[in-house]
Amino acid sequence: MSAMNAFYAQSGGVTAVINATACGVIETARKHKNKIANVYAGRNGIIGALTEDMIDTNKENASAIRALMHTPGGAFGSARYKLKGIDENRAEYERLIEVFKAHNIGYFFYNGGNDSMDTAHKVSQISKKMGFPVTCLGVPKTVDNDLPITDCCPGFGSVAKYVAVSTQEAAMDVASMATTSTKVFVLEVMGRHAGWIAAAGGLAKKDEGDAPHIILFPEIPFVKRDFVKKVRQCVNDYGYCVIVVSEGAAYKNGKFLADQGTRDAFGHAQLGGVASVVAQMVRDNLGYKYHYAIADYLQRSARHIASATDVKQAYAVGEAAVKLAVQGKTAVMPVIKRVSDSPYRWKIESAPLGRIANKEKMVPRRYITKDGYGITAAGRRYLEPLIKGEDYPPYVNGLPKVAKLKKRPVKPKLGTKFVV
Amino acid sequence: MSAMNAFYAQSGGVTAVINATACGVIETARKHKNKIANVYAGRNGIIGALTEDMIDTNKENASAIRALMHTPGGAFGSARYKLKGIDENRAEYERLIEVFKAHNIGYFFYNGGNDSMDTAHKVSQISKKMGFPVTCLGVPKTVDNDLPITDCCPGFGSVAKYVAVSTQEAAMDVASMATTSTKVFVLEVMGRHAGWIAAAGGLAKKDEGDAPHIILFPEIPFVKRDFVKKVRQCVNDYGYCVIVVSEGAAYKNGKFLADQGTRDAFGHAQLGGVASVVAQMVRDNLGYKYHYAIADYLQRSARHIASATDVKQAYAVGEAAVKLAVQGKTAVMPVIKRVSDSPYRWKIESAPLGRIANKEKMVPRRYITKDGYGITAAGRRYLEPLIKGEDYPPYVNGLPKVAKLKKRPVKPKLGTKFVV
Numbered sequence: 001m002s003a004m005n006a007f008y009a010q011s012g013g014v015t016a017v018i019n020a021t022a023c024g025v026i027e028t029a030r031k032h033k034n035k036i037a038n039v040y041a042g043r044n045g046i047i048g049a050l051t052e053d054m055i056d057t058n059k060e061n062a063s064a065i066r067a068l069m070h071t072p073g074g075a076f077g078s079a080r081y082k083l084k085g086i087d088e089n090r091a092e093y094e095r096l097i098e099v100f101k102a103h104n105i106g107y108f109f110y111n112g113g114n115d116s117m118d119t120a121h122k123v124s125q126i127s128k129k130m131g132f133p134v135t136c137l138g139v140p141k142t143v144d145n146d147l148p149i150t151d152c153c154p155g156f157g158s159v160a161k162y163v164a165v166s167t168q169e170a171a172m173d174v175a176s177m178a179t180t181s182t183k184v185f186v187l188e189v190m191g192r193h194a195g196w197i198a199a200a201g202g203l204a205k206k207d208e209g210d211a212p213h214i215i216l217f218p219e220i221p222f223v224k225r226d227f228v229k230k231v232r233q234c235v236n237d238y239g240y241c242v243i244v245v246s247e248g249a250a251y252k253n254g255k256f257l258a259d260q261g262t263r264d265a266f267g268h269a270q271l272g273g274v275a276s277v278v279a280q281m282v283r284d285n286l287g288y289k290y291h292y293a294i295a296d297y298l299q300r301s302a303r304h305i306a307s308a309t310d311v312k313q314a315y316a317v318g319e320a321a322v323k324l325a326v327q328g329k330t331a332v333m334p335v336i337k338r339v340s341d342s343p344y345r346w347k348i349e350s351a352p353l354g355r356i357a358n359k360e361k362m363v364p365r366r367y368i369t370k371d372g373y374g375i376t377a378a379g380r381r382y383l384e385p386l387i388k389g390e391d392y393p394p395y396v397n398g399l400p401k402v403a404k405l406k407k408r409p410v411k412p413k414l415g416t417k418f419v420v
Numbered sequence: 421m422s423a424m425n426a427f428y429a430q431s432g433g434v435t436a437v438i439n440a441t442a443c444g445v446i447e448t449a450r451k452h453k454n455k456i457a458n459v460y461a462g463r464n465g466i467i468g469a470l471t472e473d474m475i476d477t478n479k480e481n482a483s484a485i486r487a488l489m490h491t492p493g494g495a496f497g498s499a500r501y502k503l504k505g506i507d508e509n510r511a512e513y514e515r516l517i518e519v520f521k522a523h524n525i526g527y528f529f530y531n532g533g534n535d536s537m538d539t540a541h542k543v544s545q546i547s548k549k550m551g552f553p554v555t556c557l558g559v560p561k562t563v564d565n566d567l568p569i570t571d572c573c574p575g576f577g578s579v580a581k582y583v584a585v586s587t588q589e590a591a592m593d594v595a596s597m598a599t600t601s602t603k604v605f606v607l608e609v610m611g612r613h614a615g616w617i618a619a620a621g622g623l624a625k626k627d628e629g630d631a632p633h634i635i636l637f638p639e640i641p642f643v644k645r646d647f648v649k650k651v652r653q654c655v656n657d658y659g660y661c662v663i664v665v666s667e668g669a670a671y672k673n674g675k676f677l678a679d680q681g682t683r684d685a686f687g688h689a690q691l692g693g694v695a696s697v698v699a700q701m702v703r704d705n706l707g708y709k710y711h712y713a714i715a716d717y718l719q720r721s722a723r724h725i726a727s728a729t730d731v732k733q734a735y736a737v738g739e740a741a742v743k744l745a746v747q748g749k750t751a752v753m754p755v756i757k758r759v760s761d762s763p764y765r766w767k768i769e770s771a772p773l774g775r776i777a778n779k780e781k782m783v784p785r786r787y788i789t790k791d792g793y794g795i796t797a798a799g800r801r802y803l804e805p806l807i808k809g810e811d812y813p814p815y816v817n818g819l820p821k822v823a824k825l826k827k828r829p830v831k832p833k834l835g836t837k838f839v840v
Contacts, residue, residue: 014596016589044599073592079600161818166718168819169436172493173721176434179464180499185717203819275714276696293716294695297605298586301593305724307818387818398581398727398807399588399623 003035004106006325007049008057009042010078010141011112011119015155016162016303017314018111018141019068019075019403024318025109025139026057026065035326036107040410045079046110046119049099050092050420054410067403069311070393072303075405081420083119086126093126095418100127100134102413107135107325111318113142113153117333118357124331137321138333138353141314143300145196148359149351150335152386154317155300157310160200161387162302163189163244163295168204170293171211171242178240184231184282185242186292187212188275189299192248195219195363197299200383201244202375211242213373216278218248219363220372222257228285230373235288245274304400308389309344320348344385423455424526426745427469428477429462430498430561431532431539435575436582436723437734438531438561439488439495439823444738445529445559446477446485455746456527460830465499466530466539469519470512470840474830487823489731490813492723495825501840503539506546513546515838520547520554522833527555527745531738533562533573537753538777544751557741558753558773561734563720565616568779569771570755572806574737575720577730580620581807582722583609583664586715588624591631591662594711598660604651604702605662606712607632608695610719612668615639615783617719620803621664622795631662633793636698638668639783640792642677648705650793655708665694724820728809729764740768764805 008025010018022041029036041055042048048055055076057065068075083092100108110120117138124136140147145156167187174185191197195217202215213234216222234241249257258274275292282290313336320334332350339345367379375383393400428445430438442461449456461475462468468475475496477485488495503512520528530540537558544556560567565576587607594605611617615637622635633654636642654661669677678694695712702710733756740754752770759765787799795803813820 010596013601014593047599071592072589074596077596077599080597081600164819165724166722168822169492169721169723170717172491172822173434173717176430176494176497177500179467179497180501181433182717187718291716292714293718294712294714295718296711296713297590297593297602298607298713298715298718301589302586303589304585384817389818390812390815392810392812395810397804398809399584402588402592 003033003037005104006036006039006107006109007042007054007100007105008039008109009045009048009111010074010076011045011110011116012078012080013143013300014074014078015141015143015300016072016158016306017155017311019071020311020314021111021139021141021154021318022075023065023068024315025322028319028322032322032326036322040103040105041076044077045081046083047079047081047420049096050418052099052412052414052418055407056410059406059408064403064405069315070303070400071403072301075403082115083122086122093123094130096123097127097130097132099414101132103410105134109137109139109321111139111141113144114147114358114360117353121331121353121357124353135325135330137325137330138356139317139321140333140335143190143197144194146194146360146362148356148361151338151346152336154310154314156196157307157313157386158302159190159197159299160383161307162299162305163197163200164203164387165305166295167201167212167242167244171204174240174242175211181289182291183235183240183288184279184290186275186278186290187244188247188273188292188294189244191218191246193218193360193362195246198244198246199363199367199375199379200387203380203383203387205374209238212244213238213241214243215373215375216243216245216249217363217368217372218246218250220368221252222249224281228281231282232286243278245278247274249274303393306391307387308391309386311391313346316348324350341381341385344388423453423457425524426456426459426527426529427462427474427520427525428459428529429465429468429531430494430496431465431530431536432498432500433563433720434494434498435561435563435720436492436578436726437575437731439491440731440734441531441559441561441574441738442495443485443488444735445742448739448742452742452746456742460523460525461496464497465501466503467499467501467840469516470838472519472832472834472838474523475827476830479826479828484823484825489735490723490820491823492721495823502535503542506542513543514550516543517547517550517552519834521552523830525554529557529559529741531559531561533564534567534776534778534780537773541751541773541777544773555745555750557745557750558776559737559741560753560755563610563617564614566614566780566782568776568781571758571766572756574730574734576616577727577733577806578722579610579617579719580803581727582719582725583617583620583715584623584807585725587621587632587662587664590713591624594660594662595631601709602711603655603660603708604699604710606695606698606710607664608667608693608712608714609664611638611666613638613780613782615666618664618666619783619787619795619799620807623800623803623807625794629658632664633658633661634663635793635795636663636665636669637783637788637792638666638670640788641672642669644701648701651702652706663698665698667694669694723813726811727807728811729806731811733766736768744770761801761805764808
């Protein structure tokens with residue numbers, strides 16, 4: 001078989017290290033020119049394939065591709081765009097294959113989370129049916145760390161490091177001021193369903209009494225009375241209370257804490273995340289002075305404090321995906337297999353997309369303390385290696401240097417317009 | 421004159437580098453044993469003097485003191501506690517001098533902002549009147565960068581670096597997702613009166629069209645109609661819009677944007693900072709998908725991304741304060757004098773406390789673009805050197821290592837209790 005082209009797309013929320021995966025894919029593909037002629041990257045992810053708007057990565061020089069290792073965001077653009085089921089929108093799948101065919105694309109690398117694995121899986125099946133079989137590889141990426149089978153997900157280690165470091169730092173600030181000022185500090189972190197990111201905040205705690213004193217997991221139903229009691233106890237015992245709350249923290253009936261049904265003076269639903277809700281609860285029930293921070297995108301784009309372990313793994317899954325593809329494997333995703341906790345050792349294996357797609361891995365109960373507010377030794381054993389090592393970007397004039405890509409478009413061949 | 425002891429206190433909101441100043445004070449004092457026998461640090465700042473609760477820094481070994489260089493928070497505890505005017509509360513000043521006298525404290529180093537300089541100034545005057553003249557040195561510290569005379573304030577460079585780096589990173593995230601997801605991102609930063617921290621976000625912008633597209637300064641009256649128009653224009657022109665907003669952004673009549681007078685379902689004033697207000701404005705007027713982050717304490721405790729320039733200056737003002745004191749200077753504060761912008765050169769001079777106390781330095785109009793939404797070349801020239809250089813803390817198991825102090829108390833001599 002003569003060499004074919006590859007299509008690479010970033011999907012869903014980006015991470016601090018998704019471009020390290022892109023680097024792994026492109027650099028490895030360049031070593032297999034006999035199989036992969038060129039890597040085309042979708043501008044804005046899968047949309048770039050549907051609209052025939054692709055970036056020719058062959059036009060980028062090696063140093064620009066290497067600089068992706070320390071560049072946050074999605075270098076080629078990502079998209080929140082889920083292909084519907086084949087029965088609901090066959091046209092989309094057909095269009096995809098049509099574009100792949102026109103550009104001699106025999107490899108599809110889809111870099112994303114659960115949804116993307118589902119799409120990659122479907123494309124693999126449909127392309128076969130349509131007589132143009134495409135080698136489809138899922139490449140894991142998600143700060144949520146909720147993909148099954150893989151021990152962890154590239155992107156998570158860095159957000160975990162950011163949250164652990166930030167919790168430690170802010171807690172030291174609060175502790176030093178609590179006598180006369182803020183007594184309760186709330187940090188809101190991502191994680192709508194799985195509490196992995198909030199759990200990472202727990203790494204800041206080393207000794208009894210250390211912050212964070214309370215972690216609110218989506219996995220543990222929130223009980224206001226118990227929470228308020230715990231906050232009071234922390235302030236009494238330690239002088240202050242640091243809370244890390246997952247955006248998905250919810251009551252037993254499944255209602256998010258953030259969904260307060262509150263209205264402003266104009267009758268609009270109150271904005272603001274769960275942090276302000278929790279802070280308000282503290283104020284109304286205990287009267288303590290509080291502050292809260294909402295990390296939002298800062299946490300998942302914080303390449304400046306990326307975990308070296310995470311950067312390595314992000315590259316490794318990209319590299320492995322290409323190696324699997326040129327070996328003829330399809331409809332699989334490289335997964336990270338933990339070999340040992342301490343010293344931390346891991347290797348890359350692969351798993352069928354069908355076993356990964358549309359499944360979410362929650363924080364297991366045994367990683368959460370009995371009272372539901374902290375992480376156990378087992379949780380710490382799992383999390384700690386993932387934030388190890390610093391991998392600093394280069395700086396120019398005090399700011400991180402990032403990859404500058406030419407992003408030359410691949411010349412369209414179909415000429416037909418497709419509206420997404 | 422035989423050697424006397426020194427009292428060092430941290431005051432007000434802490435910074436990522438206030439402990440570097442403490443290190444400068446203590447290490448330099450240790451080199452002048454003939455003048456300064458010991459440095460006592462106030463536990464929780466000035467309150468430690470009033471309650472005779474001081475920490476004996478002589479009991480700390482040299483490596484622990486050195487580790488203060490990379491330890492955020494206030495190592496000895498800080499306090500939001502402003503001594504009243506002498507006529508309103510003479511007892512407090514008398515108590516202070518009484519404690520100083522009992523512990524043979526002839527030097528007072530007060531590490532804080534405007535208020536603290538006022539206190540240090542008053543203590544200098546009163547101690548003289550009371551026949552126990554204390555050498556009083558102000559030592560500058562404030563993330564707000566609003567002290568007069570000094571070119572910049574230790575603590576500011578690091579928060580500026582944090583905000584500039586975070587703005588750049590989050591903007592790359594938003595830019596890569598804007599086609600199908602978030603179009604407007606708002607980052608709320610500190611600065612109730614002066615917009616220096618928000619201005620620092622402007623450093624992330626290098627070329628036309630780069631983020632941040634809008635900075636909201638407390639110095640520039642907010643005009644909603646104009647703001648909404650500008651956001652729409654940015655989204656139309658660049659596909660997305662990144663906004664850095666100072667917590668003190670206000671309307672022409674002085675009313676803070678954050679003060680919306682909004683009420684929740686229970687009739688409580690709506691919590692939540694200016695970021696949610698601005699985001700809501702975008703939603704209500706333009707309908708764009710938005711996200712917002714509130715950096716809060718994360719910004720001022722982010723020692724992991726401290727500016728090397730700031731760390732050096734923080735140490736230098738502590739060192740200089742001690743040198744000035746042992747030279748017999750009193751009622752002065754070391755100030756940073758800029759010698760040149762590029763290459764950036766600076767030296768330490770000193771200024772009388774009376775000229776610094778209770779004055780605020782705002783961002784000058786010439787640092788702000790004509791439209792009020794950005795920083796000028798002059799502003800950039802001023803700000804850029806302050807975020808230069810990285811000064812990473814050591815890490816253990818993925819988290820920054822911090823100073824572990826013994827904090828041995830100085831044995832009280834008065835035995836009388838003083839309630840603050």
